[in-house]
Amino acid sequence: MDPRLAPLFAPFSLRDLKLANRIVMAPMTRGYSPHGVPTDEVAAYYRRRAEAGVGLIITEGVGVDHPAALGGSGVDGDNAPHMYGSAALDGWRHVVDEIHAAGGAVMPQLWHQGVMREMGTGPHPEVASVRPSGIWGPLDKTAMVSPDYLANIAQKPGRPMTDEEVVDVIEAFARSARWAMDVGFDGIAIHGAHGYMVDDFLWEGTNQRNDRWGGDHIGRAAFAVELIKAIRREIGPEPVINFRFSQWKQQDIHARLAETPEQLGEILGPIADAGVDIFDASQRYFDKAEFAGSPLNLAGWAKKLTGKAGQTVGGVGLSSGVYDSRKDGGSGAALANVHKVAERLADGEFDLVGVGRALLHDPAWPRRIREGDTLLPYDEASRHVLTLNWRGKNGKSRWLAGTTPRTDH
Numbered sequence: 001m002d003p004r005l006a007p008l009f010a011p012f013s014l015r016d017l018k019l020a021n022r023i024v025m026a027p028m029t030r031g032y033s034p035h036g037v038p039t040d041e042v043a044a045y046y047r048r049r050a051e052a053g054v055g056l057i058i059t060e061g062v063g064v065d066h067p068a069a070l071g072g073s074g075v076d077g078d079n080a081p082h083m084y085g086s087a088a089l090d091g092w093r094h095v096v097d098e099i100h101a102a103g104g105a106v107m108p109q110l111w112h113q114g115v116m117r118e119m120g121t122g123p124h125p126e127v128a129s130v131r132p133s134g135i136w137g138p139l140d141k142t143a144m145v146s147p148d149y150l151a152n153i154a155q156k157p158g159r160p161m162t163d164e165e166v167v168d169v170i171e172a173f174a175r176s177a178r179w180a181m182d183v184g185f186d187g188i189a190i191h192g193a194h195g196y197m198v199d200d201f202l203w204e205g206t207n208q209r210n211d212r213w214g215g216d217h218i219g220r221a222a223f224a225v226e227l228i229k230a231i232r233r234e235i236g237p238e239p240v241i242n243f244r245f246s247q248w249k250q251q252d253i254h255a256r257l258a259e260t261p262e263q264l265g266e267i268l269g270p271i272a273d274a275g276v277d278i279f280d281a282s283q284r285y286f287d288k289a290e291f292a293g294s295p296l297n298l299a300g301w302a303k304k305l306t307g308k309a310g311q312t313v314g315g316v317g318l319s320s321g322v323y324d325s326r327k328d329g330g331s332g333a334a335l336a337n338v339h340k341v342a343e344r345l346a347d348g349e350f351d352l353v354g355v356g357r358a359l360l361h362d363p364a365w366p367r368r369i370r371e372g373d374t375l376l377p378y379d380e381a382s383r384h385v386l387t388l389n390w391r392g393k394n395g396k397s398r399w400l401a402g403t404t405p406r407t408d409h
């Protein structure tokens with residue numbers, strides 16, 4: 001192995017979480033779990049990545065035990081997995097066993113779509129979506145959603161959530177976390193990013209409340225704090241909790257939760273104190289400095305401000321970020337930035353490295369890195385692998401036209 005890449009292959013240990021290396025498969029939504037039940041195909045898909053040497057797999061977003069958790073702008077129909085119900089939990093047990101048999105570790109990404117869920121979709125189309133302030137967000141920003149979706153969802157404001165409804169969602173996360181630990185997962189990952197429910201409370205564009213769940217940036221973190229406390233109460237002190245957050249939102253690619261390191265510390269500090277162990281800072285480009293005057297990226301700041309572990313992501317092994325490659329139909333491979341991320345890892349800026357599209361396209365990516373094989377360029381057709389059932393109303397993929405899916409995924 002090229003010694004410059006060795007930091008990626010150093011083991012990582014945090015309480016009862018023991019990882020063979022620092023490579024983390026980033027959560028990527030699929031659409032392959034009919035009625036929310038992960039199949040043998042799902043287990044085989046993740047097992048292939050573990051066999052090739054991924055240290056930790058974070059699954060696709062998994063719906064928590066709440067009727068409005070899942071729906072459109074995730075995966076249409078009822079094909080996104082659930083973390084409730086005996087059939088889904090049995091399916092997950094098999095997925096976890098397969099990953100463990102291959103020497104890997106896995107956390108489910110617990111997900112509630114919040115304002116992003118289209119009314120009338122998902123496992124409970126009869127149930128209205130729940131939104132902290134009734135709104136989807138500002139409509140005049142650079143949104144990363146399809147025009148069809150936007151027309152359907154954003155113009156239909158609802159009402160703010162009641163206190164009871166807020167607590168129901170928190171309890172749904174806690175229940176699903178408990179069941180996930182019961183089936184053998186190695187910890188819990190929370191989707192607190194990209195404009196979904198947890199982020200809807202964090203962001204002023206979707207949270208305009210003035211009660212205990214809102215106010216300023218500190219008040220808007222109260223939901224995440226109570227959520228983590230509730231999960232901790234359910235799963236106990238040992239299991240590791242990984243919390244994903246982002247500045248950007250699908251409603252507004254330029255949104256920011258925090259304009260300064262001080263603000264970021266005020267938001268993340270109480271969330272860390274509530275029981276988070278790893279902050280997964282979602283960026284489109286890991287090498288982008290987050291605040292002027294320092295080269296630290298968002299994960300670096302999260303680690304520095306909270307003292308917790310940091311996990312970075314964004315374009316590792318590829319020359320363009322997640323939205324740019326969608327626009328361009330793909331992305332070149334970029335070994336140079338794998339060297340760069342390994343160097344920053346060795347410097348202690350962050351502890352873990354998330355890899356998304358490169359691992360979606362090429363299950364053997366970690367082996368290729370270790371053995372010095374040429375990296376493959378990313379083809380957007382690989383997105384079909386995940387979004388086979390992610391269709392618009394005309395039955396066509398929302399994201400692709402005229403591309404050929406790989407079948408050896």
Ligand SMILES: Cc1cc2nc3c(=O)[nH]c(=O)nc-3n(C[C@H](O)[C@H](O)[C@H](O)COP(=O)(O)O)c2cc1C
Nearest residue numbers: 026027028029060061313314315316322355356357
């Ligand atoms: C097809 C696809 C589905 C994704 N689904 C999720 C998801 O369910 N949850 C999440 O937090 N991020 C999701 N993401 C974002 C990735 O986890 C990751 O942050 C992003 O792709 C950047 O990493 P990359 O440049 O290595 O691909 C998804 C990305 C892609 C490409």
